[in-house]
Amino acid sequence: MSALSPAKKRLHKELMSLISEPPPGVTVDAESVSENLSEWKINIDGVEGTLYEGEHFQLLFKFNNKYPFDSPEVTFIGTNIPIHPHVYSNGHICLSILTEDWSPALSVQSVCLSISSMLSSCKEKKRPADNTIYVKTCNKNPKKTKWWYHDDSV
Numbered sequence: 001m002s003a004l005s006p007a008k009k010r011l012h013k014e015l016m017s018l019i020s021e022p023p024p025g026v027t028v029d030a031e032s033v034s035e036n037l038s039e040w041k042i043n044i045d046g047v048e049g050t051l052y053e054g055e056h057f058q059l060l061f062k063f064n065n066k067y068p069f070d071s072p073e074v075t076f077i078g079t080n081i082p083i084h085p086h087v088y089s090n091g092h093i094c095l096s097i098l099t100e101d102w103s104p105a106l107s108v109q110s111v112c113l114s115i116s117s118m119l120s121s122c123k124e125k126k127r128p129a130d131n132t133i134y135v136k137t138c139n140k141n142p143k144k145t146k147w148w149y150h151d152d153s154v
Contacts, residue, residue, distance in 0.1 A: 011067065023109060026044050026112045027043045029042065041061075044116060046119060051123075052120070059074055071102035072098075074095075074111060075142060085128055092138065
């Protein structure tokens with residue numbers, strides 16, 4: 001068996017941690033991960049007492065071989081994309097830790113917690129104001145978007 005690259009070692013360690021001690025409402029789709037360590041599907045439940053209570057979402061994490069020095073590509077996938085001011089209808093998420101505020105100290109677990117927190121603090125279900133034009137014109141990879149963070153209150 002060949003030695004695992006540092007990125008694969010880190011991913012394996014994070015995966016084991018996420019499976020054994022997942023944050024509340026977060027589960028790994030083990031089948032998807034067993035097929036490909038560089039693409040994870042993670043299920044996330046809306047937190048009780050929030051606008052998303054009782055809803056279930058799925059995130060797709062894609063890792064390149066520069067992880068953890070380069071952030072994962074994270075999008076919502078599936079039939080239920082949350083209606084949120086920072087989530088586009090194509091599943092792209094406007095969250096600074098996924099781009100310029102990424103740090104190798106962050107993990108899949110901390111990203112899931114940030115996304116869960118972002119959903120939990122939402123006061124009104126609505127799409128971003130520029131959703132229609134963004135979805136028509138954006139790059140397939142949300143990391144290639146130059147996000148403009150204009151509202152930290154949602």
